Amino acid sequence: MNRLFLSAIFALSFFFMQPAAMAADIEINTPAISAIKNSMQARHNQLAPHYTSGAVGLTRDGLIAVRDAKAVPLKDRQSVNTLVAAENKDRNALYKEIAVANQNPQWESDIRNTFAQRWVEKAKAGWWYQTASGWVQK
């Protein structure tokens, strides 16, 4: 009887451990996420000079924004706007896809907040990022 009770508890514990083991890691290796990642990677070479010049900065919500259009030559301003819009579309899709890939769509805003912090953390010196009190240069 005792044995039966113990084995029942063990079986139950493994049943509950399964989702815990899955939740311990965040899945980012799905085809959808890789596609977004490649698209952002290809765009980065075009965006990097604008991060450096301060024309474009990292926002608090994990996106990017034109913060100083005057830092861009007039003829290039439209293309910067297009780049920023495309990048933000990818970033929004990325946060959503990661949440969905991890079976928790409600995590989207947590993932967005995590990324917002990590983009800033990994930004190069001189790049601009947004805080509660405004734009700050790293």
Next chain:
Amino acid sequence: MKQHLPATLLALSLASILSACVTINIYFPAAAAEKAADRLIDEVWQVKERTDTPEPAATESETK
């Protein structure tokens, strides 16, 4: 009665492990998300490939 003590202890410890597991499953795994974000950002920004910014000193390559 004495025989039941280890079993009770085991059941209690398993119960605490169970509740810990359920907690992990409900709450957002912030540390794992941070690691995943770092991996992805490194790839998008190609942080590993160029550690410093090799600023091209002369940008007058517009030969026209």
